Amino acid sequence: MAVIYIDDKAYEVKPGKNLLETCLTLGFNLPYFCWHPAMGSVGACRQCAVKLFKDEQDTNGRIVMSCMEAVKDNMHLSVDDHTAKAFRSQVIEWLMTNHPHDCAVCDEGGSCHLQDMTVMTGHTYRRFQYKKRTYKNQYLGPFINHEMNRCIQCYRCVRFYKDYAGGKDLDVFAAHNHVYFGRAQDGMLENEFSGNLAEVCPTGVFTDKTLKEHYTRKWDMTMAPSICQHCSLGCNIIAGERYGELRQITSRFNGEVNGYFICDRGRFGYELVNSINRVQQPLIRGKIPDAVDKQSLYNHLNEILSNTKVIGIASPRASLESNFTLMQLVGKENFYQGISETEAQLMRTILHTMNSGQIHTPSLKETEKADAVLVLGEDLTNAAPLLALALRQAVRKKTIENAGQINIPSWHDAALREFAQQEKGELFIAYPTQTKLDEIASDSRHKSPDDIARLGFAIANYLNIMAPAPEGMDDDTLKYARQIADILKEAERPLIICGTSLYNEAILKAASNIAFALDTKDKKASLCFVVPECNSMGLAMMQAPSLNQAVEVLEKGEADTVIILENDLYRRGSKKDIDNLFNHCKQVIVLDHLHNDTTNRANVLIPVGTFAEADGTIVNNEGRAQCFFQVFMPKNENLRESWRWLDEFRQFKNGTSPEDLTTPGDLMDEMVGLMSQFKGAETVAPPADFRIYGQKVPREPHRYSGRTAMLANINVSEPKPPEDPDSALSFTMEGYKGIPPSPLIPFYWSPGWNSVQSINKYQTEIGGPLLGGDPGKRLFPETPVAENAFLNNIPPAFKPSPGEWLIVPLPHIFGSEELSIYTPGIAERSPKPYVAISKHDAENLNISESDIMQVQIRDQNYALPARIKEELPQGLAGIPFNIPGLSGIAWPAKGILTKAVI
């Protein structure tokens, strides 16, 4: 530790940091713009000036930018110094010379860092009496709005977009007081992380365009801590509501998971909540009228449930609580996972490795720190976007360490990038097609799934002779395997990434073998699994049989009624197979929030709450259990959590009369009691009866306005705010005003800090964990390294078979995920159906780009335009995974491709 003196008071601080982050950690209100905790310092804005003295005797000192000064022991500085303060205020005055006075109509108003910093420095009166410079704004696509006149040229946008996220189409143009931040021409921002611009921009240049569609001030929203439901990474988010409509998703800092950022699918994919396609009322099909009340529904259900043999089909996108209550309702022996046998088997393999305790599944944050990375069979930008963003940081780690040798500190972003140039750390990728990360990879190979697995087995074998070796490998691949093996072995923090995207179990086994082989007494390799959905891991941990086994039971007549929980089965197998399932059912009971092909088959359809109208716990790919909280109480009383419906049925079925139905107690306690593998999940968040000084944590900021007026058109007396018996959060603005425990943070606010930058006040140190520790609990215990049992079953090398293609699913960040597609902008960015084929095959079939091809997969036929991919191995074809119009394929698939005859 170092001791520094700020305004003559001694502070013990961490060496190696810069003065700005140190001052902020100590609680000083020091204004800044260009510095960002995740992006470091560049010294452009000159806002964070402090006075630095040579020594104790020096009384003159000099102005320095605190973001550019490293903390040194016995440093004397002043934050309050008159000149430093005056200069900081002057910098704001300069910035304000051109900034429009449009706060009242600016989307950023009220959560604007520039407003906060202006007030903080005390600049008030305008002395600049000339014209402001103006710009033309650009159309940047469906997600981001552009208002360049507000720009204060802090350069954060381009630093995030280009330097941090690898974007190509946002840049800074022109010079002097006319620098322009935008695209070369109007058009969609291409990068998958563009939404972060709205948070990175300190003012209203880049704002959330989807929020603009139904705009509400930040302080007028009811907000709750939530978890993104759109992939398996479990990024933490804040969701905000007003008038029963979900308005905005922002990133919720979690130092162990997503840090400061989220991807565009996570940020903008929330419109499903507001969709007109929502199931609104319990329906009993065939009854007239078909919409029924709760009482009739329960009577009807009771009749069904007592006269039939019922099975329950669970869901990887439903919470642990909902899946568990379904299991309790139907009985463990009648409980099925609701995913295909192939997927279930993949998840079992993953669980096997994770349960062995022999490997370390890294948090997202840890993946950022890897110094050598091998990706086997995943297109991360599309399958797990934030992981791709993390790898973009990981490949810089080596050069950052090298820069340390010439005394460039790790926070000095400008100097680091000048020093590092294009130099990148080790990243190897094997995937059937090119992926976006190929551009930062040391090397990438394009192979069939089995050949990717074989490469992995070969690497493991080089690392440890005990690991099984694939036979018949060519010399080039063996050399490549050895190269990767050597690099992984040398690395201090090697990371292997694999997943379920290609539906290939051998890849998972090969990756596990590599991780096992890398284990030594002192260090464990990290093995990161990408899994399909937000709660795939949690569902797999429940260890139930798969959908295929449910079909068997139905076919045999051992059951004739299904309860399907939040699951569109038509996305899980071929249409024929799913039709077959339903044809064997007497009664189909479906709980879901949106109408889909499965809800269309329901005899009884029950509306349920989305993540915004429900509380729940889900387990991410790392094995981390995290809680999301209900954002608002919907006006429609039918929109209830699946677990509440299911638990009430259970009570009803057991003879509780309707008026005596109770809210379930702590479901997670009950679940952990029955399934010890979930131990820890019950402590992720404080319990519902948690209070601070007897108070709940309010979901609404204290400035929330219009509460007494918003329903006055219906009734002038303000209704009692809804109660929340399920959590320690309240649906009001009253309650504990301080910083709540980290899993319960509904929004960030601190006196003088109204923007998202107020996160500084919630952290133990800047960029570090939240006060009290980052939320979430990792469920898989790790054991010390032991003798590992290597996995076998090496597939033979892939050989193209004449007339038949192996069809691989190609995930797309926009389009492949079921729920985010309800956002119009995401639907707009989803690809149109296509089939990717290799150049060689295209030539053989006499196919040119965009020619229509007939693709026959089992008994299904598709006419798809061809996309010719030079790198795709011969005999392989790719089809975008589960995009609209292309769901209902049982993976892995084989198919026949022919040129369509027109």
Added chain:
Amino acid sequence: METPLTQHISINRPSLNLKDYVSVGGYQAVHRAITMAPQEITKMVQDSNLKGRGGAGFNTGMKWSFVPMNDAAQTKYLIANADEMEPGTFKDRLLLEGNPHQLIEGMIVSAYAIQANISYVFLRWAYNKAARLIRYAIDEAYAAGYLGKNILGTGFNLEMHLHTGIGRYMCGEETALLNALEGKRATPRTKPPFPQVSGLFGKPTIVNNVETLCNIPHIINKGADWFKSLSPGADAGTKLYGISGKVNKPGLWELPMGTTMRQLIEEHAGGMKNGFKFRGALPGGASTDFLVEEHLDIKMDYKSVAAAGSRLGTGTMIILDDHTCPVGFVHNLEHFFAQESCGWCTPCREGLPWTEKILLSIENGEGRPEDLELLEMHTKYMGPGNTFCALAPGAMEPLQSGLKYFREDFEKHINEKKCPWR
């Protein structure tokens, strides 16, 4: 009086080709240098007290001594800063057009001293003639074995490239030059890390001014003591001094370092033109403080000019006469600086256009008394350290000294609501 830099420059004939340059003793410094240890050369240059002629006046040998010399395989760069864009400055142009081989020779020796293997001449875009001559001279040097692989059988390799800029003042700042050369925006970099450690493409790099590099062969040939003896004053060597403005013979002269302003104006420039009175001068280009009548006898070396409250800068002075409005004069300069701001840091990007606008309104008779306070505020808050690089502090030098020495002229504009010179 010796004039090593310009001895072989004549306006009556084209610049010397390699053969002729060699015949007058050219490239002897290269032959000599390769017999020496690199560190020996650096020491010699350091001892000669040669100071950077681009304006900063830092000891050249000292600058070189920070280049890491332990890794023989490491790529290092030497760059000649020939992006001469300081208003009123035209000294490097003479050296570039008059004797390009002298620069190349200096660069080879300097590169050898720091063991650089790649060198660039970063040339102002408008110097077309110089570009042609340098390109030709580099080809000649390659053909003669002074550049390329295994120079003169020593095993020392040096590639040399000519890079022409696109006309941004900012590129004359050494770190912005590096960014520009890398194909990036010409924004400056912070120091530390210094270019000697992490420069062009992140590798150790030395950027020296043309005039500085042209001195190197002579120091190698004749020694550090000889170089020091060229000047009677504290600073060593000769200096190219220039004068523009209403003098009888505006021009450029190589004179001992420390020649006084009066000598320059009266002896060499032939005094002020008839009917024009000397009011002040920017001694070293547009980004230096005004000196006035009382300073005429100070020596034009780094220390003396600094003591008088200005900077030697490039040593090429612009004279303000009594027929020229100082407000208009300063406004013209601030217009230039505001336009050439790269837009990276706030004070420079937003402050310079503000001063320009105020000066214009004063010049147009629309100034207010409080405008002078605003101008003073800018000179105070755009001082060194407050801005990212030296551009804005440099831009404030003529303004702050203008306000000091010609305040009554500013006030007259405001009081009379017009420019007295119009």
